[in-house]
Amino acid sequence: MNPDRNAPFSRRQWLHALVAVGSASLPLISGRTLAAAQQHSARVVILGSGAGGISLANRLARALPAASITMVDRKEAHHYQPGYTLVATGIWDVAQVIDTNASLLPGGIRWVREMAREIDPESRVVTTDAGTRVPYDFLVVATGLALDYAAIPGMDVAAIGRDGVASVYNGPDGASATWRAMAQFRERGGDALMTLPATPLKCAGAPLKMTFLLADRLRQAGTLERSRVTFESALGVVFGVPRINEDVLRRWKEGGVAVEFNHRLAEIDIGRRRAVFATPEGERHERPYDFIHVVPPMRATDVIRTSPLAWREGPFAAGGWLEVDRSTLRHRRYPNVFGIGDINGTPRGKTAATVKKSAPVVEANLISTIAGREPTASFDGYTSCPMIIREGSAMLIEFDYDGRLTPSLPMIDPMQESYLAWLMKVKMLKPAYYAVLRGRV
């Protein structure tokens, strides 16, 4: 890509730029900037075919017809992860969260069906696990994150679904197996432990939703009275937004859900149904259980964690998260690298809703960078969590980096349990997700 940035634009280029800007995705940059970027035959490589990667692929394929776009990811299946809690609690069938990447990716892009193993940002090359070298001018990191079940001694993901072990995060099969374990447990009741690690989490509301819905399933089965549900948080809170944290704790107090703070799941003995929790003071408490919901610690994927792109200091260094500016989502040291989705080392949002609002920002800032201009689009950290309170009711919580509640519509009360929020969760968010993936919103 060696464009002449001062070259005049043809009428066709202007027309193309106007059409692209006119689409809802590009109100964040000027037509001149887009037209300038469209002159480049930039090589854009996208790592990861999750929501962020596919959304960017569709947006960039439409906005930059002259660019060469390459997707690097071996995964053929696409999973609608926001639906995992619905599968894991018996509300949805597992088939409702499974699709194919091929049906979602745009035509005209190159798809390298291998996994990125190494990134050299100095020479601008990605090397895959099959040894393929993929050079780039601009890189979009959308690898998602890694579930670190191995960090819990005794934990075996193959046990999810039996011996009272559940975990909503371990893919569609894990969610489905979690429902099997929950369905068995609700028949008899007993001691349930719901865990929360101290690391940044994908959909930090999921452990809470699982707790609310477990209690609801026990109530429906008539076994809540003889059960004891305890939420074991490795932190001093159960949710990072103070108002929501207080509200959830109040509801659990009324509903009989006990909470223990600063209890990190340190070990599990699946055969004996015993879990060991560690405190910051070094104490260890063993708890018996009939049902345990394991939320694994989460960290960056190995390819990012071991690369020069990871944070080197600060709160995101330990997990090896991608070092991006929280506003522009551009890498702080490598200006031709952008991040989207769970991999970003930014506060809070690791949800599909974050992708929804950040994809246009990444697209606009990447286009500005390609055009040789400084990125100006800004992301406020928007994320959303439809907090299911019980089957049939939810709260639609939206907030930003700073934990401020930011409802999209003024009449929505984020603290109000509601049928509307429930209907959005079970019927409307998946269509919205697909619109995001196709790059239309």
Place this chain on the structure above:
Amino acid sequence: MYEIWLMLNIVWELVLLHRWAVAAVLLGLALLWAAARGRSGRRTGPTFALVAAVVFPLAIVGLPMLFGSSVTEARYGPDWLLVIGSAAGAAMLAGLFAVPVARLLRTDRNAGARPHPPLSGGAAPRA
């Protein structure tokens, strides 16, 4: 503006997701109205109103149940707006189905008693 665009996209994706059901409903309506074309339309309004009035309260209760919830979970303004709006939509749809069906049934019942009205449309000839 963004939220309106998002909502339009959600509706579009829902139509795509349920395209066969949507197509069946539209085709059914089109066929019924085509079949009833030219039949007496004097009682269209009362038929529509009667069916809609019956379906509306049923939909108020039934639609939330269809979606795994209950009308008792409607707690504030936006909930009630959704409940009433969706029930009104269901009532209108039922009315749109009922009108041509009623016309066809009435005509069939009267077929042996008096001749069909002219196919060109309009009211039956006055006595």
